[in-house]
Amino acid sequence: MTGQGVGASARRREDDRFLRGRGQFVGDIRLAGMQDVAFVRSPLAHATLRGVRIPDAVRSRVFTAADLAGVKPIVAVSGLPGFKKSEQPVLAHDKVRQVGELIAMCIGPTRAEAEDVAATVTAELEELPAVHDMLAARARGSALLHEHWGDNVFLETFVDIGIEAAFDAPIKLTRRISTARQCMAPIEGRGTVAYWDNRMEQLVLYTGSQMPHIVRTGLAECLGLMQTQVRIVSPDVGGGFGYKGILLPEDICLGWLAMRCGHPVRWLEDRREHLTAGANCREHDYDITVYADRDGTLRGIDCEATVDSGAYSSYPFSACLEAAQVASILPGPYDFPSYRCRTWSVATNKCPILPYRGVARTGVCYALELMLDLVAREAGLEPFEVRMKNLVRPEQMPFDNITNKHFDSGDYPQALRRALAAADLEGIRARQRRGEPDGRLIGIGIAIYCEQGAHGTSVYAGWGIPMVPGHEQATARMTPDGGLELRVGVHSHGQSMETTLAQVAHEILGIDIDRIKLVHGDTEYTPYSTGSWGSRGAVMAGGAVATAAREVARLAAEIGAHLLQADPRTVTLRDGAVYGPSGSVTLAEIAHVWYRRPQDLPVSVDPRGLEATIGYKPGRDSGTFSYAAHVATVAVDPQTGDIEILDYVIVEDGGRLINPMVVDGQIYGGFAQGIGTALYEEMNFDASGQPLASTFADYLLPGPTEVPAPHLHHMETPAPYTEFGVKGLGEGGAIAPPAAIGNAVNDALRTLGAEVLQSPMTPRRVLAAIAAAREGTA
Amino acid sequence: MSRVSLRVNGRVRDAEVAPRTHLADLLRETHNLTGTHIGCEHGVCGACTLLLDGMPARACITFAAACEGAEVTTIEGLDDDEIARELRAAFTARHALQCGYCTPGMIVSARDVVLRMAAPDEHAIRVAMSGNLCRCTGYVGIVRAIQAVIADRRARGIAAIPGGGRDRLGPAGAGHAGAASAPPPAASVPAAAPLAALPDAAGVPPGWTPQVTFRQSFVSAHPAEAVWTFLGRIEEVAACLPGATLDRIGPDGRVDGRIRAKIGPVAAEFGGTAHIARDGQTRTGTIAGTGRDVRSNSMTRGRITYAVAPDPSGAGTRVDVDIGYTLTGMLAQFGRPGLVQDLAARLAAAFAQNLEGRLSHAQGVDGAPPPAPARPLDAGALIVAVLVGRLKRALRRLLGRS
Amino acid sequence: MKPVDFAYARPMDVTAALSLLAEAGPSAKVIAGSQSLGPMLNLRLVQPGLVIDITHIAELRLVEERPDGISIGACITHADIEDGRVPDVAAGALRDVAHGIAYRAVRNRGTIGGSLTHADPSADWITMLAALGASVTLRGAAGLRTIPVEDYMLGALEADLRPGELLVSVTVPRLGRAARWGYYKLCRKTGEFAHAIGACVVDPERGVCRAVIGATEARPIVVADARHLIGDGTQEQFDGPAVDELARASGMEDAIVRQTHVVALRRAVAGAAHR
Structure with missing residues (x-):
């Protein structure tokens, strides 16, 4: 480590422009002649569309499905057997299936004027019964979204691994546990600016996306263009968290408009559109039974899980990724012999879902960890004792669990022990016995999870989504002045890649990170990639950059050897220079010769020069397993239902850390989102499918007073199969907080006999649980 | 249209805008000052926070015409501001930003906290910053950066200025202008379509259950x-x-x-x-x-x-x-x-x-x-x-x- | 999310504002700091023909302190009060409540008159000013009228503002030396609207003992003589069941909602006792 390489908390190269308000987000792009677009959206969740009335005066500024001849609907097919395909129309033509579905697009010189036009357009809608409850939607006789399916189930899966062997367990506990529907709510919404480039004969679409190459593929397919005719530029992205990992109907509309109108067009999602019409996430229901012995040994888990997938299968992740993941990861980091899980991905008249930071892991962790605390209570044990009994042990690593997840490394019990010590479990128990002077109730809660990240070809091919990642490629290219350009197809939406990938290249080439330029977010300039999702950036793009940088190092060393008149086998590269037996030459000098003084090179020089594009896959592509133990201490006010987080400890093992400061930032940020899931965020729908929040006054995001600074500790067990031993960890912070806080709340409420099994755990739910317990005992 | 004259980042800038134009849109679309970000357009998220007569204000729910004659400082105008400079260094050192979208509003609000509050504890800083939402950082670096800048300035003997030095009463940005009125621009679109009978006149299917x-x-x-x-x-x-x-x-x-x-x-x-x-x-x-x-x-x-x-x-x-x-x-x-x-x-x-x-x-x-x-x-x-x-x-x- | 097109007028005195109001009729909307109306305009929930900006009217930005209280112009902001640019005749209650409203950037433009006229039951001023026994002064074509704050609010989002009238000032009585006050609101997060508010003022010199339950579905529940509920303001004399019954009689049917309101008042009273 040289202070800039792998392991250094290097300061971020991207900060300065943001701190001065000079970032360039989609909304900041200015093109001559650009017009704004506003959409006419469905006010109804489920209706037949009989027609669209457009006043003559605005007819030339309004476009409907009838105008979009030849444009194909968005189809995201899962390869899993039994999957039922949905066709998401770009603009609705016969039916609408969610509030906010696009019916017409309107253009104007400003957004305000485009909205004026939209306000004159009337959709003739004939309301149909809405499907708003995923459990009722599964039942026979429910109204149907996609009539030809015959039901509302995208996909049902089933796995049974000897569950009967658990039936004689002395402890059997069953609960219904659920997590609310959420909006991902990056502070920057979606946005698209599009124009047709006549010189390049190319549709250029600026859109804040985590996966520009995937958007290009999908967009070209829908618009019937060759992919060379589409260029996607994702500029600075104001947060993503999954929300910007989708091909939107709006993207296709803007692309079509740009070609049709001959001038640039712009659509910037506003907050109401985000909350009422944009993709949702997280709505799970678990009917779960846990079998255990009296000593806390887990015998088996039996679960029926339902995921509300919304109206359409969204591109590229499909409607089933979430439920498929539930079935495979519900066992968590525990070793037990029997398992059964049935899942349903259900279509309802709501916005489609997308994988949100943590994806299914957050719901799964909430369900499982809450149940383990109930087991502890039933067995008369401390919750940690149940974990210790069942956690995978370090000597079992690598460990293939009951669903064939390949745990690569780590010491889970150690993480828990350290977290409990930091949280002072014994001190909290003593404090509970003393009671609080203000009448509040104190509780402590544990949650442990593993975060399979950067999973590769074999895993995704098995899940059957239409976008299977293969080798991740990177280009490394020295510039004539001795700098370095890196080109990657992943894209940062806050992850600091301009810094961390430069650190990786620096580790190998020794070039100062200020002289390393990351080029990303543009399909024209970067190698193909499925993009930034699934905690894969550091592992995959980091590995690719390392591989490409090594190749450049090798090429440079050969030239250096020639310049030093040394045998290439005797030279080494370090600190940005090639050293031979009798001297050294800097990389800058080598670059100068290659580009500017080729006459100094032998005819036999490797013609690849100082540039390499190479693909990378880890030694095993089953994913890295980072993990953490979270311990929350809360105070619950039994009079108001308020929950205050008094203390929060995280012990995380993310393998080798490229930039510990950035890693901490990812965990802090994920933790804040986890608090949102645990305590605040909830996207409700009424029985007619109306979303009941359209502002941040209705949909509560945690602010500075709602998110305490957690105490963060690291373990660094290197991953065995990846470059440098890094593991993916961008999502982990968001996985455990609902479970840890939920267990802490229920621990606090234990003396009242109340339990809360639904997130977010609002004051109302806490008070209702207390009241129910009181009635139950009265 | 109304003519709006503001002093923006020290320079008088005039524009003709529709009265419905809010301050953020005026700055972004007319003056190309895109550092003032729009996150919610209803005054909750704080991304559009800027200084109006030196006081933090929401640009998305403040109409440009109402600020006639006011002093507006956007993030772009804080390049040489002493507190902002210290905050930028502290934000970078403590990783107080990730995607950077909330950052301009954060800097503006943080500057106000540093300026006004003498010795706030961590909770007071959090309360004072509660009008700015960040989805990336969990606020950890932001709060620590503000704490550090305040501690450093007070150690250097620089006192807080209660109330930010404001001596006028009334809404920030108000009170600089003379009487004015502006009609809306000539309608570019017709009024909304007349009330239409619905396609299905009965409209209430037999199985319908009211909400x-x-x-x-x-x-x-x-x-x-x-x-x-x-x-x-x-x-x-x-x-x-x-x-x-x-x-x-x-x-x-x-x-x-x-x-x-x-x-x-x-x-x-x-x-x-x-x-x-x-x-x-x-x-x-x-x-x-x-x-x-x-x-x-x-x-x-x-x-x-x-x-x-x-x-x-x-x-x-x-x-x-x-x-x-x-x-x-x-x-x-x-x-x-x-x-x-x-x-x-x-x-x-x-x-x-x-x-x-x-x-x-x-x-x-x-x-x-x-x-x-x-x-x-x-x-x-x-x-x-x-x-x-x-x-x-x-x-x-x-x-x-x- | 942009407003409909509207005309804009910036009168420089109240008379001019009143004539604009009279001419334009109900399609005119008055804005002060626009911190309430701004969001509603952006959301197109409100679609006015004319917006009358009253923040440039000098007399609405004045305060007048008198021995028995203070008159606060309608366009005085929460921050003006929070920062002490407006004298606090209520033993710190005004500053304290002002400090807790929304966020600083909102307080720098949001006004006391706008808040009261918006008549949001969850807003802070309506509850605390009702506890303080404040009044509002309205000016219309027929002249001035002054009514108690709690009467100004007819119901949720409905103020007793007659056509052509404008709220010009708020008058807050000066508390006696021995007076104590309490204020407690329950929010899920800082700056969020309150789910329950309790407020009380006990001022022996003036013979005042008032309690208010705010953030109800409608008008706050104002008890002008609250001695039977809160005694002389010490917590021990708080009669929870009686407050609960009062809330029930006022139409608060949900037991959990009632409970939180009783708790808010109890804590307001406890706060007053320790002040």
Whole structure:
């Protein structure tokens, strides 16, 4: 480590422009002649569309499905057997299936004027019964979204691994546990600016996306263009968290408009559109039974899980990724012999879902960890004792669990022990016995999870989504002045890649990170990639950059050897220079010769020069397993239902850390989102499918007073199969907080006999649980 | 259009903008100062926070015209500001930004905290920064950076300036201008399409279940027969409903009409069609219909069932009214379901009172005054007040702070 | 999310504002700091023909302190009060409540008159000013009228503002030396609208003992003589069941909602006792 390489908390190269308000987000792009677009959206969740009335005066500024001849609907097919395909129309033509579905697009010189036009357009809608409850939607006789399916189930899966062997367990506990529907709510919404480039004969679409190459593929397919005719530029992205990992109907509309109108067009999602019409996430229901012995040994888990997938299968992740993941990861980091899980991905008249930071892991962790605390209570044990009994042990690593997840490394019990010590479990128990002077109730809660990240070809091919990642490629290219350009197809939406990938290249080439330029977010300039999702950036793009940088190092060393008149086998590269037996030459000098003084090179020089594009896959592509133990201490006010987080400890093992400061930032940020899931965020729908929040006054995001600074500790067990031993960890912070806080709340409420099994755990739910317990005992 | 002259980052800048243009749009779209970000456009997220006469303000809910003559400092104008410079260094050192989108608003608010607050503890800093949402950092680095800058400045002997040094009263940005008025620009689009009858005139399918239901009952002094007959005269019934207007009465029990409502500053007019069915044997009736408010692209579907029977006490007639409705569209997309019961009570009371008055007049009761004309809109259009009652909760949530 | 097109007028005195109001009729909307109306305009929930900006009227940005209290112009901001640019005649209650409203950037423009006229039951001023026994002064074509704050609010989002009238000032009585006050609100997060508010003022010199339950579905519940509920303001004398019954009688049917309101008042009273 040289202070800039792998392991250094290097300061971020991207900060300065943001701190001065000079970032360039989609909304900041200015093109001559650009017009704004506003959409006419469905006010109804489920209706037949009989027609669209457009006043003559605005007819030339309004476009409907009838105008979009030849444009194909968005189809995201899962390869899993039994999957039922949905066709998401770009603009609705016969039916609408969610509030906010696009019916017409309107253009104007400003957004305000485009909205004026939209306000004159009337959709003739004939309301149909809405499907708003995923459990009722599964039942026979429910109204149907996609009539030809015959039901509302995208996909049902089933796995049974000897569950009967658990039936004689002395402890059997069953609960219904659920997590609310959420909006991902990056502070920057979606946005698209599009124009047709006549010189390049190319549709250029600026859109804040985590996966520009995937958007290009999908967009070209829908618009019937060759992919060379589409260029996607994702500029600075104001947060993503999954929300910007989708091909939107709006993207296709803007692309079509740009070609049709001959001038640039712009659509910037506003907050109401985000909350009422944009993709949702997280709505799970678990009917779960846990079998255990009296000593806390887990015998088996039996679960029926339902995921509300919304109206359409969204591109590229499909409607089933979430439920498929539930079935495979519900066992968590525990070793037990029997398992059964049935899942349903259900279509309802709501916005489609997308994988949100943590994806299914957050719901799964909430369900499982809450149940383990109930087991502890039933067995008369401390919750940690149940974990210790069942956690995978370090000597079992690598460990293939009951669903064939390949745990690569780590010491889970150690993480828990350290977290409990930091949280002072014994001190909290003593404090509970003393009671609080203000009448509040104190509780402590544990949650442990593993975060399979950067999973590769074999895993995704098995899940059957239409976008299977293969080798991740990177280009490394020295510039004539001795700098370095890196080109990657992943894209940062806050992850600091301009810094961390430069650190990786620096580790190998020794070039100062200020002289390393990351080029990303543009399909024209970067190698193909499925993009930034699934905690894969550091592992995959980091590995690719390392591989490409090594190749450049090798090429440079050969030239250096020639310049030093040394045998290439005797030279080494370090600190940005090639050293031979009798001297050294800097990389800058080598670059100068290659580009500017080729006459100094032998005819036999490797013609690849100082540039390499190479693909990378880890030694095993089953994913890295980072993990953490979270311990929350809360105070619950039994009079108001308020929950205050008094203390929060995280012990995380993310393998080798490229930039510990950035890693901490990812965990802090994920933790804040986890608090949102645990305590605040909830996207409700009424029985007619109306979303009941359209502002941040209705949909509560945690602010500075709602998110305490957690105490963060690291373990660094290197991953065995990846470059440098890094593991993916961008999502982990968001996985455990609902479970840890939920267990802490229920621990606090234990003396009242109340339990809360639904997130977010609002004051109302806490008070209702207390009241129910009181009635139950009265 | 109105001419807006502001002093932006030290330089006077004029522009012609529509009066509806908020300050953030003026700066971004006209002056190309894109550092002022838009995150919610309803004043909650704080991404658009800038300095107005030196005080932090929300650019998204402040109209540019209202700031005529004011001093505006955006993030781009803080390059050489001493506190901002220290904050930038501290933000970078403590990783207080990731995607960078909330950052300009954070810097502006943080600068205000550093300037105004002498020695705030961590919680006070968090409270002071609570109007700025960050989705990436968990606020850890932001709070630590602010703490560090404050500690450093106080150690250097730089005192806080309570109130930010402001000595004027009234809204930041106000009070610099002379009288002015601006008409809206000539309409570029026609007014909204006229109220349209819905494709399915009945609009209420047999299996429909209303989202909200409640029952109201009242007792009339008049005999059941008279009340029943009265309820069959749709013009009379409509006249008892505050805010209702009949447009057309069809031969088959079909009625076209409108109902106006005013909830605080929100005005809605639902136009649509209802079907009326009556059963003389049981003395029950049903009015079911669907209406649309064009301005808010909202619809309501409702069913009112009434039953007329002699009151068990023997004096007069009891009328039970079951009201059920569903509201969809923009007006529905707030808050939580739930009925504002006092509005329901006011509705029933007003309806019963009007009905009683009309009945008495029709029956020639001594001294009964002639029926009042249909109530004007502002006098309390109660029916739709009930229909959009739940909107109130939402509006309160959104707006509980001016 | 942009407003409909509207005309804009910036009168420089109240008379001019009143004539604009009279001419334009109900399609005119008055804005002060626009922190309430701004969001509603952006959301197109409100679609006015004319917006009348009253923040440039000098007399609405004045305060007048008198021996018995203070008159606060309608366009005085929460921050003006929070920062002490407006004298606090209520033993710190005004500053304290002002500090807790929304966020600083909102307080720098949001006004006391706008808040009261918006008539949001969850807003802070309506509840605390009702506890303090404050009044509002309205000016219209027929002249001035002054009414108690709690009467100004007819119901949720409905103020007793007659056509053509403008709220010009708020008058807050000066508390006696021995006076104590309490204020407690329950929010899920800082700056969020309140789910329950309790407020009380006990001022022996003036013979005042007032309690208010705010953030109800409608008008705040104001108890002008609250001695039977809160005694002389010490927590021990707080009669929870009686407050609960009062809330129930006022139409608060949900037991959990009632409970939180009782708790808010109890804590307000406890706060007053320790002040």
